[in-house]
Amino acid sequence: xxxxxxxxxxxxxADPTRRDMVARLAVGDATVGELADPYDxxxxxxxxxxxxxxxxxxxxKSKDAQRRPCHLEAEVFDLMTKWIERYRQQAQERYERLDxxxxxxxxxxxxxxxxxxxxxxxx
Amino acid sequence: xxxxxxxxxxxxxADPTRRDMVARLAVGDATVGELADPYDxxxxxxxxxxxxxxxxxxxxKSKDAQRRPCHLEAEVFDLMTKWIERYRQQAQERYERLDxxxxxxxxxxxxxxxxxxxxxxxx
DNA sequence: GTTGTATTCAACCAGTTAGTTGAGAAGGAG
DNA sequence: CTCCTTCTCAACTAACTGGTTGAATACAAC
Numbered sequence: 383x384x385x386x387x388x389x390x391x392x393x394x395x396a397d398p399t400r401r402d403m404v405a406r407l408a409v410g411d412a413t414v415g416e417l418a419d420p421y422d423x424x425x426x427x428x429x430x431x432x433x434x435x436x437x438x439x440x441x442x443k444s445k446d447a448q449r450r451p452c453h454l455e456a457e458v459f460d461l462m463t464k465w466i467e468r469y470r471q472q473a474q475e476r477y478e479r480l481d482x483x484x485x486x487x488x489x490x491x492x493x494x495x496x497x498x499x500x501x502x503x504x505x
Numbered sequence: 506x507x508x509x510x511x512x513x514x515x516x517x518x519a520d521p522t523r524r525d526m527v528a529r530l531a532v533g534d535a536t537v538g539e540l541a542d543p544y545d546x547x548x549x550x551x552x553x554x555x556x557x558x559x560x561x562x563x564x565x566k567s568k569d570a571q572r573r574p575c576h577l578e579a580e581v582f583d584l585m586t587k588w589i590e591r592y593r594q595q596a597q598e599r600y601e602r603l604d605x606x607x608x609x610x611x612x613x614x615x616x617x618x619x620x621x622x623x624x625x626x627x628x
Numbered sequence: 629g630t631t632g633t634a635t636t637c638a639a640c641c642a643g644t645t646a647g648t649t650g651a652g653a654a655g656g657a658g
Numbered sequence: 659c660t661c662c663t664t665c666t667c668a669a670c671t672a673a674c675t676g677g678t679t680g681a682a683t684a685c686a687a688c
Contacts, residue, residue: 383519383520383645383674383675384519384520384521386521388521388524389519389520389521389524390519392515392516392518392519393515393516393519395515396506396507396512396513396515396516396519397506397507397512397675397676398507398509398511398512399676401511401512401588404592405592407596408592408593408595408596408599409595409599410599413634413635414634414635414636415633415634415635423676423677423678424677424678424679425634425635425636426635426636426637426677426678426679427676427677427678429635429636429637430636430675430676430677431676433636434675447633447634447684447685447686448633448634448635448683448684448685448686449633449634449635450634450635450636454592454596456592456593456596456597459589459592459593462585462589463586463589463590463593465524466582466585466586467586469527469528469531469577469579469582470531470579470582470586472531472532473530473531473577473579474579476531476532476533506644506645506675520645520646522646536664536665537664537665537666538663538664538665546646546647546648547647547648547649548664548665548666549647549648549649549665549666549667550646550647550648552665552666552667553645553646553647553666554646556666557645570654570655570656570663570664571653571654571655571656571663571664571665572663572664572665573664573665573666
């Protein structure tokens with residue numbers, strides 16, 4: 383895996399167990415032990431999962447005696463959403479442009495606006 | 506890696522090279538060779554990357570003689586966006602509720618609406 | 629101080645991944 | 659038919675992942 387944050391965030395969420403933990407942290411903070419409870423893997427394995435989430439910046443840990451309450455850092459989601467939206471939108475615009483070209487080829491365009499050419503549609 | 510689609514999509518995008526390919530496919534379809542060109546890895550390696558994207562449903566391939574033009578399937582992005590938005594929103598609501606509780610503890614609430622209690626704020 | 633609880637560290641293992649090279653397969657062009 | 663291009667399959671390797679167990683740390687409670 384690459385070491386940039388976006389890669390780490392995507393990689394962290396590629397595991398269903400970790401996504402499940404994020405889901406549970408969305409309803410409220412929880413300690414490592416509490417998070418480990420529902421799964422039949424060792425606490426150490428869960429601790430590792432949390433470390434991955436933490437390295438990705440998705441989760442922060444505080445201290446309460448021996449406990450390590452985990453807190454979801456939801457702002458990191460924006461990093462992904464921005465990346466996704468950028469290319470989703472770009473692709474969508476391209477389809478719309480393509481549709482416009484196809485419509486023009488079919489002669490579908492409304493002749494009410496004679497100057498309304500598609501800008502750069504064929505580039 | 507788990508075999509559900511959401512996991513495959515996240516895993517596919519956890520690699521910067523693959524994200525870069527998605528970015529390029531967002532501006533227009535491209536063959537395997539065209540996609541391979543900018544990178545100094547073998548064409549076979551790129552072919553494998555495309556297979557990962559394809560298995561995740563992010564990319565589809567068609568046939569043009571020996572060429573395999575790749576096309577971005579942007580709808581799959583929605584799968585991720587939905588998952589992310591769900592938990593981001595849930596976490597955000599929790600913070601807002603917490604803010605409301607804190608405000609109430611400080612006596613910040615406007616006394617203009619005597620019946621306006623926070624519903625379930627302490628649950 | 630000793631015991632118990634919560635968490636992490638360290639070493640190890642099996643399975644996967646991202647890359648390599650070499651050999652096809654499939655199709656257009658001379 | 660032969661050659662060249664484009665792409666994939668197969669086998670191999672190095673590095674990473676997700677899990678294990680056992681030991682160590684840190685703290686609270688008795």
